[in-house]
Amino acid sequence: MLRASVIVFPGSNCDRDVQVAIEKITGFPVKMVWHGDASVPASDLIVLPGGFSYGDYLRCGAMAAHSPIMRDVIAKAKAGTPVLGICNGFQVLCESGLLPGVLMRNASLKFICRDVTLRVDNAKTFFTNCYRKDQIVRLPVAHAEGNYFADTETLDRLEGEGRVVFRYCDEAGEATPEANPNGAQRNIAGICSENGRVVGLMPHPERLFELPLGGADGRRMFESALVSALEPMV
């Protein structure tokens, strides 16, 4: 049987939302795993949810990245377990070193809570293979620190390896400065690991996964996880 785990940090607030999305879309039973636990139960995917882990003290995601459970999350990710980090979860992935770069304060210094349009640049990752490449989707962002930063060398490597998964874009799919809500380098909204099994993104797919919520563009992230998990490990 396929199983998912959602890591719960003190200050996580999207953990239940993502639990519902996973259960409804994939049918996977979901274990909620406390940050102080030493290990994650055997899982076919792990989600680091959105929120304000540890009150965003020091830097967003910095304390969570060093919490006891993360040692096992990092070990499992390195052994091939797929990990999805949403919003604060993306910040935790960067702080833990599973993904390169860092999420800085928005260039506007404002907390941004609204829908954005995104272009799917990589439709081959564990969490995006049910999208089409260059598909334009609408998802909400809700963050004060979503301004993706990495040095030029790292950005060039990410682009060269096709590891930019989502980019902020306009309705036509162009990654323009106007379509960039937070000042992120090269309009980057989400990236993945070399093997495409660790994905981090600032927008919230779990907040728009069925029409009663106002949209369903996030649904395919969870469908992708289901399809990927059913395929034999490469």
Next chain:
Amino acid sequence: MKARIRITLKNGVLDPQGKAIQNALAALGIGGVDDVRQGKYIEVQLSETDEARAKETVERMCKDLLANSVIENYSYELAA
């Protein structure tokens, strides 16, 4: 020993908070400010009394947690 640790943004990393402070200073009529960069100051009280070992500990805490080497530099001084 006490460690006085300063964490600053690397050159070239944009600092919108520093810019906002600069603008606020201008709004207060405090002129002649060419640039503002903000950072963090952390004091850590160590039980260690040996300076070399204290240094080792502070280096480790800066590298592993207090500073993010992607965007930040750190410096510190030790005082008895």
